[in-house]
Amino acid sequence: MHIERIELALLKLDYVHFFETSFGREYGRTFIITKALSEGLCGYGEVVASAAPLYSSETTETAWTILKNFLIPMVFEKKIGGPEEFYRAAKKFRGHAMAKAGLELALWDLQAKAAGVPLSKLYGGTKTMIPAGVSCGIEDSIAELLERIAAFIDEGYPRVKIKIKPGWDVEACAAVRKRFPNLVLQVDANGAYGIDDISHLKKLDGYGLLMIEQPFPPYDLWDHSRLQKEMRTPLCLDESVLSETTARQAFEMGSCRIINIKVGRVGGMTEAKKIHDFCQSHDIPVWCGGMLESGIGRAHNLHLAALPNFKLPNDLSASNRYWKEDLIDPEIVLEKGGQIRVPGGPGIGVNPVEERIRRATLQNEVFQGNSG
Numbered sequence: 001m002h003i004e005r006i007e008l009a010l011l012k013l014d015y016v017h018f019f020e021t022s023f024g025r026e027y028g029r030t031f032i033i034t035k036a037l038s039e040g041l042c043g044y045g046e047v048v049a050s051a052a053p054l055y056s057s058e059t060t061e062t063a064w065t066i067l068k069n070f071l072i073p074m075v076f077e078k079k080i081g082g083p084e085e086f087y088r089a090a091k092k093f094r095g096h097a098m099a100k101a102g103l104e105l106a107l108w109d110l111q112a113k114a115a116g117v118p119l120s121k122l123y124g125g126t127k128t129m130i131p132a133g134v135s136c137g138i139e140d141s142i143a144e145l146l147e148r149i150a151a152f153i154d155e156g157y158p159r160v161k162i163k164i165k166p167g168w169d170v171e172a173c174a175a176v177r178k179r180f181p182n183l184v185l186q187v188d189a190n191g192a193y194g195i196d197d198i199s200h201l202k203k204l205d206g207y208g209l210l211m212i213e214q215p216f217p218p219y220d221l222w223d224h225s226r227l228q229k230e231m232r233t234p235l236c237l238d239e240s241v242l243s244e245t246t247a248r249q250a251f252e253m254g255s256c257r258i259i260n261i262k263v264g265r266v267g268g269m270t271e272a273k274k275i276h277d278f279c280q281s282h283d284i285p286v287w288c289g290g291m292l293e294s295g296i297g298r299a300h301n302l303h304l305a306a307l308p309n310f311k312l313p314n315d316l317s318a319s320n321r322y323w324k325e326d327l328i329d330p331e332i333v334l335e336k337g338g339q340i341r342v343p344g345g346p347g348i349g350v351n352p353v354e355e356r357i358r359r360a361t362l363q364n365e366v367f368q369g370n371s372g
């Protein structure tokens, strides 16, 4: 395909309810929507970097700069026509995984639309319904956390994850487990602990957790392996797994038994599929993480989660768990059995509503390729 034009838009959307992790509390999200245009078709992607470098070192501003000064000029100069070619060419630039992923996703959507097939089909997806899950932030009190979880269970969510941090961990798990003895429950620390916390973290073995996600910071694969040796509960790595290589290293060191795949964190769908395939051949179950995406990013995640080794419930919730009004039509809904349907139309299979995108846009820029 000849890419004629690429567009970036910086958006701000407010959450329906604040979201607090071990990094702090947020009331909304700034993020970038990418578009790649060719022959009357438009592919959409989402850059999941946030305003501040908390989850990873990228921000919306670093991503914008890298896209504008390096990745977009590369597409036009090298006449890059598709996502896999883009992945290979973008490898020469170090880091900036979320910026790369955001543009690669738009190229994937464009390619699938040109072929007239859903993205999941291009990826080798085998599922049409995806087990949902909901990620619950830290609340002002345990009572409020329990009420929120009860409401999510009533809506039909089959799995709940709660965010933990020092001071909001054992007590929160004990209270949730007491009120919901049969709930499929997991926790996520976003790297808030350190090697000195091993004996404290071992207390979490008592609550029947499906997994403990990312107890230590991103670069501590070795310390995770020490913790995993001392715990019954499987550890799951999120922030630590940046590529197929780190997935293999985590596996070889015994740093985790489960991997969370996020397309933004690993630098695109091509790398995400490599991690998926590595894990499949080594019997490591994976699941699809989320970054509180708009419906555009979440539709991309649904197509990824259709791959066969996504064997655990995902951080994929309905549009109304995140936004008053999502950017897409129809919105993503929770269906019976606590599942979400993989959109069946070409590409991402959902329609971004341009008017809603415009209303949320703070800044935008159009990059024109040379014709012919």
Ligand code: OSB
Residues within 6 Å of the ligand: 055, 134, 135, 188, 190, 238, 289, 290, 291, 292, 293, 315, 316, 317
């Ligand atoms: O660690 O999984 C995480 C949101 C922002 C940053 C990091 C994380 C999360 C979530 C949200 O847990 C999951 C979702 O999108 O539903």
Ligand code: MG
Residues within 6 Å of the ligand: 188, 190, 213, 214, 238, 239, 260, 289
């Ligand atoms: Mg996580």
